[in-house]
């Protein structure tokens with residue numbers, strides 16, 4: 324039985340994640356792996372409804388954090404854990420690091436309270452779904468797209484109508500970026516920093532190197548995005 328792999332993509336809005344998620348899924352499929360591509364907040368019918376609330380309705384930071392974790396719990400139980408149990412590669416556009424970066428560093432919500440919620444949601448009162456009491460479910464690797472907030476803002480300026488987060492000022496994203504840097508520093512074995520202020524090809528090469536370094540897609544280092 325192949326072991327499941329859990330990979331998350333993180334970074335501030337506009338850092339360039341979406342431009343590469345499909346490419347990584349394709350690379351794994353070319354290697355014969357079954358891939359579940361998903362995102363947070365979202366990934367299940369219930370969590371997608373919570374996503375719409377979170378992105379468009381005004382609320383206080385605690386409510387925002389609780390919605391993020393409620394959506395995550397459903398997503399874990401319905402999609403992520405079953406896919407990992409089947410031995411699939413789960414590629415998730417954002418996971419809990421986003422809550423620490425956005426609700427924690429960005430909004431200023433208490434990081435220790437987030438850590439309590441993280442433990443409640445990502446450990447297991449649901450052993451049948453793959454969650455275990457003493458094991459915090461986390462990605463096996465987090466690709467962190469590190470891009471200065473002002474460059475991300477320039478990229479997004481012409482891209483689309485902003486949601487509640489994208490409409491935040493530059494200082495908010497500078498705080499979120501620092502929040503990601505703190506998470507990366509605290510978990511260097513899980514995080515891979517991607518220098519995102521680079522061409523798409525250069526970013527793709529970094530992703531392929533990170534994956535090859537784990538021994539997951541040997542021989543694909545020269546592949547195209």
Ligand SMILES: Nc1ncnc2c1ncn2[C@@H]1O[C@H](COP(=O)(O)OP(=O)(O)OP(=O)(O)O)[C@@H](O)[C@H]1O
Nearest residue numbers: 335336337338339340341342478479482521522523
């Ligand atoms: N390496 C790059 N150089 C220049 N522009 C880029 C690069 N990568 C992506 N872009 C552009 O930047 C914008 C944001 O990219 P993308 O949607 O991939 O970011 P994202 O991290 O997924 O953002 P979000 O989290 O808000 O969905 C898009 O217009 C995209 O075409």
Ligand SMILES: Cc1cn([C@H]2C[C@H](O)[C@@H](COP(=O)(O)O)O2)c(=O)[nH]c1=O
Nearest residue numbers: 336363364391417418421422425488489
């Ligand atoms: C998981 C998660 C996400 N967010 C924010 C980050 C983004 O601004 C949006 C999601 O939009 P995207 O286009 O899919 O990147 O939600 C958050 O604030 N907290 C979270 O836990």
